[in-house]
Amino acid sequence: MKKIFLSAIVIASMIAFSGCEAEYVDSQPADVVDVQGVAPGAGYVWIGGDWVWSGGAYVWHAGHWGRGRAGRAWNTGHWEHGGRGYRWHRGGWK
Numbered sequence: 357m358k359k360i361f362l363s364a365i366v367i368a369s370m371i372a373f374s375g376c377e378a379e380y381v382d383s384q385p386a387d388v389v390d391v392q393g394v395a396p397g398a399g400y401v402w403i404g405g406d407w408v409w410s411g412g413a414y415v416w417h418a419g420h421w422g423r424g425r426a427g428r429a430w431n432t433g434h435w436e437h438g439g440r441g442y443r444w445h446r447g448g449w450k
Contacts, residue, residue: 380438380441380443381413382441383442385416390405392421401422403420403430404432404433404447406419406433406446408446428449428450430447433446
């Protein structure tokens, strides 16, 4: 039982710390243009696509229509350039 517990801690630590140095790239990927189409109904807002870190690289997740949130607005994600390279900051409700 003790070995299983220690193994679980080691694996969890590897997963947690594997992302610490990741998420930086030398150059940001090319801009992607999502086709919005028509809102499915009243009260929907366009939630722009997002870059998601997966398997050591950024992968594009297309935008979609979602229900708006009262008193809040969707802020699109953006790239930030720093000493270690480019990093994506995800969009969110504010």
